Amino acid sequence: MHVWTLFWRDMRARLRDRSAIVLALLAPAALVTVMSFLVEGPDVQQVPVGFVAADAPVSQALESGPLASLEADDTLTVTAYDDEAALRTAIADGDVDAGVVVSADGGAVTVLTDPGAPIASAILESVSRSTALTVDGVGQAVLATQSLGGTADPATVVQRLTDSSAAAGVVDATEGADAIDPKTQLAAGMATFFLFFTVQFGVLGLLEERREKTLARILAAPVPPWQLLASKVLVSFVLGLVSMAFMVGFSSLLLGADWGNPLGVALLVVSGVLAAVATVSLVAGLAHSPEQAGAMQAGVALVLGIVGGSFFSMARAGGPAAVATKLTPHYWFNEGLVRMTGGQSWTAVAGPVAALLLFAAVVGIPGLVLARRTMRP
Numbered sequence: 001m002h003v004w005t006l007f008w009r010d011m012r013a014r015l016r017d018r019s020a021i022v023l024a025l026l027a028p029a030a031l032v033t034v035m036s037f038l039v040e041g042p043d044v045q046q047v048p049v050g051f052v053a054a055d056a057p058v059s060q061a062l063e064s065g066p067l068a069s070l071e072a073d074d075t076l077t078v079t080a081y082d083d084e085a086a087l088r089t090a091i092a093d094g095d096v097d098a099g100v101v102v103s104a105d106g107g108a109v110t111v112l113t114d115p116g117a118p119i120a121s122a123i124l125e126s127v128s129r130s131t132a133l134t135v136d137g138v139g140q141a142v143l144a145t146q147s148l149g150g151t152a153d154p155a156t157v158v159q160r161l162t163d164s165s166a167a168a169g170v171v172d173a174t175e176g177a178d179a180i181d182p183k184t185q186l187a188a189g190m191a192t193f194f195l196f197f198t199v200q201f202g203v204l205g206l207l208e209e210r211r212e213k214t215l216a217r218i219l220a221a222p223v224p225p226w227q228l229l230a231s232k233v234l235v236s237f238v239l240g241l242v243s244m245a246f247m248v249g250f251s252s253l254l255l256g257a258d259w260g261n262p263l264g265v266a267l268l269v270v271s272g273v274l275a276a277v278a279t280v281s282l283v284a285g286l287a288h289s290p291e292q293a294g295a296m297q298a299g300v301a302l303v304l305g306i307v308g309g310s311f312f313s314m315a316r317a318g319g320p321a322a323v324a325t326k327l328t329p330h331y332w333f334n335e336g337l338v339r340m341t342g343g344q345s346w347t348a349v350a351g352p353v354a355a356l357l358l359f360a361a362v363v364g365i366p367g368l369v370l371a372r373r374t375m376r377p
Contacts (some may be wrong), residue, residue: 002223006231007238010205014239020201024243028194029250032187036255046077047120050087050099053080056106058132066127067100076123087112098124180337184258187251188337189310191244192272192330196301198243199276200294202236204283206374207290229372236280240273260340264349268336271356275329278364279304285370304328332356 014020051067053059070076079096081087087099097117101110109128113121180188206229209215218228248265251257259265280297287293307314307321308330314321325331336352 002221003227003231003234006218006223006228007234010202010231010235011238014201014235020198020239023194023201024198024239025246028190028243028247032190032247032251033255035186035190036183046074047117047123048077048079048096049120049124050079050081050090050096050112052082052084052087052099052101054102054104054106056102056104058106058109059102061134062100062102062109062128062131066131070123070127076120084110084112097121100124100128180260180334180341181258183251183255184337185334187247187255187257188259188334189305189330191247191251192308192333193301193305193310194247195240195243195273195276196279196304197298199236199240199273199280200283200297201239202234203232203277203280203371204287204290204293204297205232205235206284206371207287207293210374211290225372229368233277233281233368236277237273240276241269244269244273260337261344261346261348264336264340264344264346267346267353268333268349268356271353271360272329272333274360274364275356278360278367279329280367281371282363282367284374285367285372304330309334329356329359332359 051063053063067076067078071078079090081090081099084101087096087101090096091099091112091114097114097120099112101112102108103110109132111121111124111128113125206215209218215228219225248259248269252259279300283293283297283300287296305311307324308328309325310330313334314325332352332355335355336349339348339352340346
């Protein structure tokens with residue numbers, strides 16, 4: 001068949017001009033690498049802080065509760081100091097980033113901060129405030145109980161509170177959440193965004209063939225028009241597959257992204273590429289020149305990428321934005337990855353894959369009909 005001859009002819013041309021390689025591989029890889037450093041955030045591990053204790057319930061609750069828990073999971077490294085002056089000196093010398101001072105009577109909890117260490121200051125302010133409020137609430141409850149004839153001892157109640165499993169552990173609230181990790185979300189967003197630029201190198205070649213007068217010569221040979229169109233579509237499809245497969249492998253091996261079940265990811269990639277090829281086919285059918293088609297495809301890719309959530313999610317914005325984002329392939333690709341979180345099987349992507357294939361059919365069928373008209377010399 002002539003399809004494969006035309007396909008390899010176009011592929012060799014794309015590899016020679018290097019533009020397809022840049023948009024399919026180099027640009028998304030470079031951008032996701034740079035942006036991955038931004039989504040990591042600061043390294044919060046073994047942050048050095050100081051603590052001046054006192055013989056008071058709030059001091060005991062703070063030391064054996066959140067500070068002990070945060071030190072146990074390597075978030076903080078807590079150093080005890082004899083008094084506030086020693087702690088201030090340690091902060092000034094850079095030995096610790098921040099500190100907490102409990103007054104001798106337990107009536108005041110002071111957080112000593114360093115403007116150059118906002119993370120440590122924020123952690124200590126948060127745990128100190130919450131612990132002080134908890135102990136104060138317990139004290140008020142004990143006083144109320146005693147006024148009614150109870151015999152509860154405030155120190156004993158605080159001790160039991162800090163020893164309980166509910167107060168002794170700090171739990172990551174994101175565990176089990178219905179979301180993918182930031183690096184995977186970033187890689188998926190950049191992959192789908194550049195996908196809609198990459199696929200233009202195949203189908204839009206019809207307009208270039210017509211402008212360069214090679215279309216008439218090809219059709220003068222015994223080449224059915226559908227085979228010429230099929231070869232262009234195949235070029236777009238293969239370039240899209242290569243781009244997506246490269247981004248999955250690159251982000252997984254070098255950036256630590258976790259895409260989920262391989263079979264589910266493969267189904268999402270294939271259906272996502274089909275949706276992108278359908279879009280560029282419609283653009284090729286509506287445009288009258290390669291320049292017009294390139295501008296239209298760039299605009300469509302940019303709008304779909306922004307609305308679909310390649311850069312930031314609009315799904316929870318509510319109103320028209322939440323509806324609009326669900327009309328894009330980008331949203332359904334990301335939704336498929338979300339549904340595979342927590343070790344879900346490939347069957348979890350059935351809904352998103354169906355949505356992507358529906359998009360490809362609704363946009364692609366009229367696109368192919370219109371694109372075939374461009375093959376008229």
